[in-house]
Amino acid sequence: MISIKNVHKRFGKLHVLKGIDAQVSEQEVVVIIGPSGSGKSTLLRCINYLEEPTEGEIVVDGIPLTGEANINKVRAEVGMVFQRFNLFPHMSVLDNITLAPRIIRKMPKAEAETVALDLLTKVGLADKARAYPEQLSGGQQQRVAIARALAMRPKVMLFDEPTSALDPEMIKEVLDVMKALAEEGMTMVVVTHEMGFAREVGDRVIFMDEGRIVEEGTPEAIFANAQEERTRTFLSKIL
Amino acid sequence: MDFDIQLVINSFPLLLAGAVITVQITAISVGCGLFIGMFAGVARLSKVWPVKTLAAVYVDFIRGTPLLVQIFIIYFAIPLATGHRMDPFVAAVTACSINSGAYVAEIFRAGIQSIDKGQMEAGRSLGMSWAQTMRHIIMPQAFKRIIPPLGNEFIAMLKDSSLVSVIGFEELTRRGQLIIARTYGSFEIWLTVAFIYLLMTLTISRLVDYLERRYKIDDKH
Numbered sequence A: 001m002i003s004i005k006n007v008h009k010r011f012g013k014l015h016v017l018k019g020i021d022a023q024v025s026e027q028e029v030v031v032i033i034g035p036s037g038s039g040k041s042t043l044l045r046c047i048n049y050l051e052e053p054t055e056g057e058i059v060v061d062g063i064p065l066t067g068e069a070n071i072n073k074v075r076a077e078v079g080m081v082f083q084r085f086n087l088f089p090h091m092s093v094l095d096n097i098t099l100a101p102r103i104i105r106k107m108p109k110a111e112a113e114t115v116a117l118d119l120l121t122k123v124g125l126a127d128k129a130r131a132y133p134e135q136l137s138g139g140q141q142q143r144v145a146i147a148r149a150l151a152m153r154p155k156v157m158l159f160d161e162p163t164s165a166l167d168p169e170m171i172k173e174v175l176d177v178m179k180a181l182a183e184e185g186m187t188m189v190v191v192t193h194e195m196g197f198a199r200e201v202g203d204r205v206i207f208m209d210e211g212r213i214v215e216e217g218t219p220e221a222i223f224a225n226a227q228e229e230r231t232r233t234f235l236s237k238i239l
Numbered sequence B: 001m002d003f004d005i006q007l008v009i010n011s012f013p014l015l016l017a018g019a020v021i022t023v024q025i026t027a028i029s030v031g032c033g034l035f036i037g038m039f040a041g042v043a044r045l046s047k048v049w050p051v052k053t054l055a056a057v058y059v060d061f062i063r064g065t066p067l068l069v070q071i072f073i074i075y076f077a078i079p080l081a082t083g084h085r086m087d088p089f090v091a092a093v094t095a096c097s098i099n100s101g102a103y104v105a106e107i108f109r110a111g112i113q114s115i116d117k118g119q120m121e122a123g124r125s126l127g128m129s130w131a132q133t134m135r136h137i138i139m140p141q142a143f144k145r146i147i148p149p150l151g152n153e154f155i156a157m158l159k160d161s162s163l164v165s166v167i168g169f170e171e172l173t174r175r176g177q178l179i180i181a182r183t184y185g186s187f188e189i190w191l192t193v194a195f196i197y198l199l200m201t202l203t204i205s206r207l208v209d210y211l212e213r214r215y216k217i218d219d220k221h
Ligand SMILES: Nc1ncnc2c1ncn2[C@@H]1O[C@H](COP(=O)(O)OP(=O)(O)OP(=O)(O)O)[C@@H](O)[C@H]1O
Pocket: A011, A014, A016, A034, A035, A036, A037, A038, A039, A040, A041, A042, A043
């Protein structure tokens, strides 16, 4: 589903990604962990070209990420959920969700709204369709953001620390939605510090440090039996 | 020195008619300026460098030269090159529009840049193009934020439009000059003219305050 080959990313002199190779198969849930500044967000953002790799090749669902047309096509197939939600504050929840399907998929308003309401029901917010983002709690906003991404019927969902900006009591409601999504067979790449989630939902865990993939494996293999010293040091600090 | 109140009363209708023209030329100029400035402001943020450079040159040139000189260029210099005389009204509106556009461009640029970067990223990540995201997500939010500076630009243009009196266009200031030429009532007329300007600018700033408050309540952020 996603194929990443020898991807480098430089910000000026700063070499952030130093040759990343990774594959994500259909229906797989890959969790990326690693210390701050190791390039997790940058890698995720390269997958939908919010950052342009300096070098290397990324193919999503058979479409290489080159040329503006392809990039927009891939982005429509790849949903992204941000740490800070990034809902559109000037639109109601319903409009947040229906905007992209109406513009890009040319979906009629009524149909888009039906889809949106279904998705809102799924994330447990059917009664908030007419609300504005600022009237919602962080957890509710993040669930709307997930619904907004799902409205494009993406084949892959990317999550960049979706619960890091949330109060502890709201983390679970968001993780539960993500878990349900994984159970439905969505292909997901998740950057998170929620090790419980990684263990329970992840098919594979990738540990990144200093712009490289240090180690990857099943959650059991990584958490119980990491091969690399750096992985163990990192895990001992956060577990 | 006597204050000739009768002169003020007699000239008032004529001056008010001039004030209406001042408002008209300002409204048309800022209206056109809004249109020009919206595109120029967005162009300044473009990643396509010829577009960006062109917009920057325009904004710098207009903001770096006096409006009076710009009016002279349009009314006197350009007709010399083209061989066509220009109607004072057209020249006045053209000069003021082009001038206003540059200031409005900067207002738009600042307004757009004040919108969280995450908004553009969210739009793009949904598959919308840069232009679609600008139109549906960034601009509507930027519009609300730039109401106060746009109000200030309107007030500035209202005052600066008095400069078009030099090409004989009969707005408020020019009317005042003409009445004084007939009556020698310099003191009365200039005070009256100033009073009318003040009345207009105060009204507009109240209006802007009102709009700002209304939109603040409405600003879902
Ligand atoms: N647009 C940018 N310009 C310059 N440097 C950047 C940019 N984006 C990220 N960086 C740098 O790249 C490095 C990796 O950043 P990245 O956000 O990918 O790390 P991360 O692993 O997601 O960290 P965190 O856990 O803190 O989110 C950091 O040193 C960061 O400062």
